[in-house]
Amino acid sequence: MKKLIAGVVLGVSLTTLAHGAGNPQAGEQKAAVCTSCHGPGGQKPIMATYPKLAGLGEKYLYRQMSAIKAGDRAIPEMTGLLDSLSDQDLQDLAAYFNAQERIVSQANPDLIEQGAALYRGGNLATGVPACAACHNPQGKGNEPGGYPALGGQNAEYVMKQLKAYRDGTRATDANSSIMMDVASRLTDAEIEAVANYVSGLH
Numbered sequence: 001m002k003k004l005i006a007g008v009v010l011g012v013s014l015t016t017l018a019h020g021a022g023n024p025q026a027g028e029q030k031a032a033v034c035t036s037c038h039g040p041g042g043q044k045p046i047m048a049t050y051p052k053l054a055g056l057g058e059k060y061l062y063r064q065m066s067a068i069k070a071g072d073r074a075i076p077e078m079t080g081l082l083d084s085l086s087d088q089d090l091q092d093l094a095a096y097f098n099a100q101e102r103i104v105s106q107a108n109p110d111l112i113e114q115g116a117a118l119y120r121g122g123n124l125a126t127g128v129p130a131c132a133a134c135h136n137p138q139g140k141g142n143e144p145g146g147y148p149a150l151g152g153q154n155a156e157y158v159m160k161q162l163k164a165y166r167d168g169t170r171a172t173d174a175n176s177s178i179m180m181d182v183a184s185r186l187t188d189a190e191i192e193a194v195a196n197y198v199s200g201l202h
Helices: 002-020 024-030 032-038 058-070 087-098 109-121 155-167 174-183 188-199
Strands: none
Touching (some): 155 188
């Protein structure tokens, strides 16, 4: 009897999780407005300071859109764009963009060595941890933890976000607190180097 009850509880839990998950096909139907800035499939933004959304991580994308809609993460260009969308709409969009293939950018070869050292080993002298610990050695991110895939992301966008973490203007959740601490230990030169490195990482 206990096994039966446990099985029913597990089944209901899995059904709930499956029901709450985003639908990529439904998300595609809702993504038209997003493509005007982020490009088809979120792969090629019209400006380098805009993020690529493709393959970024479903959990991460959903959290960020939720924060933007709630006003917890202020992005002037996104003002009002998500207001009419339901929670399910946001989940569907997150699933759609996460299912798209990431396109790798071209890194500046002059900065690769310094960027690789920071990404893979951090900076022991200043207490900077290796980016690879949370974002994966190949930049694929960590979906269960909600850490985004960084490989192929626009360097300009990564630099902008690291500086926002450093000056405290991007502070929305627990993961933001981690990044604020990390970014506070980075110099401008280190930010440029690691941002350049991840832009070509795959």
